[in-house]
Amino acid sequence: MSPPLLGVEGGGRGNAPLMSSSVSVDCISQSGSGLKERNYLGLSDCSSVGSSAVSNVSGENKNNLNLNATELRLGLPGSRSPERDSDFNLLTSGKLDEKQLFPLLPSMDGICSLSQKSIVSGNKRGFSDTVDGFSEIKNSVFTDGKWMFNATGSDSGTPQSVVEAKLAGNAGINVMLSNNSSGTQPSMKKEVPTRAPQEGHNKLNGSNNNSSAPAAKAQVVGWPPIRSFRKNTLATTSKNNDEVDGKPGPGALFVKVSMDGAPYLRKVDLRTYSTYQELSSALEKMFMCFTIRQCGSQEAPGREMLGENKFKDLLHGSDYVLTFEDKDGDWMLVGDVPWEMFIESCKRLKIMKGSDAIGLAPRAMEKSKNQS
């Protein structure tokens, strides 16, 4: 059963690759943290760098990986660390180690694979995980939702391409296995992209020499156990200070999200998203249980990676729109301004009925024009 979409992806159909690699790279680098392709089987043909890392992977790991590869819970993060711009093979072997050390409960998964809903709850991550931005990745295994990710290797210039993959459970896995057997092409259709566990892997291997660049996002809800007050305070503090190393601001930015007609609201950490699309997917999953009708599927395939402009267009087709209250207390449509500007001024989010939000659009445009 595919969940209704909040007007972002416009129907779940598998499609051809969307765009040329150069454009995709730009978009992704703008967003700050693109998605990485994973080769679950640790084949070295996808990268020319550091093949020694791959060969270090023990056979046992490979076996584990193969075993895990056939289970539906692949790519469903428990304690996965955020992805980074690091050596591809480190990522690969990291994933393998992580699989050993973060065993998701096989028995439960086996039992719960009966129904889709059970699978979802069988992973016991709860909605709070979706809040932190797992959702578009985790749930995608079970849904028809499509997402885009950048197939990229290390810095050595592995061919990059943006592949749009429709994954619904086994479909994705079949794709991967067939690639494995052919074992040739460097750019592969991958199954669930995840954020790499590289520093997790490094630590678990006991090595302290982390050569990989740091990521700045927490992936596990409520871990490390730091109160929101402290997180938000640190976030504001670091914003006031000069940014070090060009890292995105640390800390969290929790805002409340309410929805018309919903009996309760949620909190999301805006810093765990880097694009409107991520936020929208996460919110959609979060409020899935309240009926949200699917966005009109008239969006043409082959359209580009969502930029901020597109976001607003997509919302037009759905019954609900996403609005936010800015620091001045005004309610505006989400999607009009660049993402960084948005998270700086957003105080609260609200999912409104489309009819209620019609008057908002012009003001938002004007305001951003006035401010820019």
Next chain:
Amino acid sequence: MAQSFPEDVLEHVFSFLNYDKDRNAVSLVCKSWYEIERLCRRRIFIGNCYAVSPEIVIRRFPDVRAVELKGKPHFADFNLVPEGWGGYVYPWIVSLARAYPWLEEIKLKRMVVTDESLELISKSFKNFKVLVLLSCEGFTTDGLASIAANCRNLRELDLGESEVEDLSGHWLSHFPDNCTSLVSLNISCLGSEVSFCALERLVARCPNLKTLRLNRAVPLEKLPNLLCRAPQLVELGTGAYSAEIQSDIFSNLAEAFLGCKQLKGLSGFWDVVPAYLPAMYSVCSRITSLNLSYATAQNPELVHFVSQCSNLQRLWVLDYIEDAGLEALAASCKDLHELRVFPSDPFDAEANVSLTEQGLVAVSEGCPKLQSVLYFCRQMSNAALVAIARSRPNMIRFRLCIIEPRAPDYLTLEPLDTGFGAIVENCKELRRLSMSGLLTDRVFEYIGTHAKKLEMLSIAFAGDSDLGLHHVLSGCESLRKLEIRDCPFGDKALLANATKLETMRSLWMSSCSVSFGACKLLGQKMPRLNVEVINERGPPDSGPESCPVEKLYVYRTIAGPRVDMPGFVWTMDEQVSSSLSRVTERRGD
């Protein structure tokens, strides 16, 4: 039988009993003591607002002056409890307003407080004196305005780290001009600027003001104005501790601090400009409590400042202090009781500072009175934990957070079972323990065997099987609160130790392997427990009974299942279980 003491005498004797434990013991002696005690108990502490109903409390204790309530489970601090779960104080206020017109104190922790509640408080209790709201939410500055305006004898207003919707700073101006009773004011959680004039006048006319914690918006240049008007302050929380470097600002500040001869506690320090730290040197030797956990100052200024505080008992600091700073601390602050080191950059797996297990070892070895630790770091070893355990058998609270989940001993790559085992074995008075890192069932065996005084245990990403949970539930005799996340603990241990749960305040388990069937069974078997299943994805019976629930919160109660649950919380008892099945049939997913 000899004549017992007249009631008056007994009542007088009981009036010296302040601890709930003592009063509870006394009330069990005999019926007449129970009666006398209940009539003269003035302070009530309710650790779980759903364990008892206001009516039951009021029926037993007719003349109460101070109420303390706690709402959400502790893991709500880390966003593990969904919004809307509960913890509403309003029904309590309504009942308390009717029953205790002379109520003076209300202290709330992790509860949802509305402006309506605040207004009701301000209008119902003529002699209201103390309002403490720790980690609460749901109210705005309008509610605070009611409190300020109507509570004529207000002594204490402490907003803790609550989430307040900050509509404006105007609320402070609602304190009437004849309000002179303030002893403690903590507004550090508020974002917007309060009227400084109003604040200044308020401070000036309250001669008994001992605690003043400002919010970030109060600029450093204005701090001397306040200090000069309140030289009797014992605890000060600064606003932002940054300003342009100007000699007159510095000298004003230094002079103002010089006048504060009673100052024992300092906090605040947002946006620290290190050049201004020396302005406080005159008070350092008297400081016993220092909270620099929002101060982004680094070494050497940071450690230089801390080392001046030779009488320091409590230090909260960011990991900018680094191992070197902690070693200096160990050398200069021999009276240290409590150390908390928070991470400056918790979401970056790379260490941005040189803070390791060595710092904690140094402080443990150098500070003989150290009994309370909260430490965030990125690496730990069994050897270090053993050293800490051996140095500090007087440890009472030990909370260690290794940032990476399931991180092993970084030297040997083994689990940290031995290290934590040494802690519980050596520290016989240990009351609170939070663990992290790679841990197997073995550590739980150690805990069950040795941690006989342990009252609160927090576990994350640990253990191998139900045996781990079983060790804890069957071995820890004093256990009151157990909170678990992401551990492979399931039905067997829980059901086998069901009766244990009635001796505890609460149990929290999220992302574990407890099945819906087991929850139902537990709820049916144990009528004096509320077994709450929190499933945000949908009703727990939409899958097979063996499917794990997302989150489980079990607590003992004499009030029965609560009635204010949101749609994603189900209480497992006979009625609810059957009604769930009916709902499922109707939905026909």
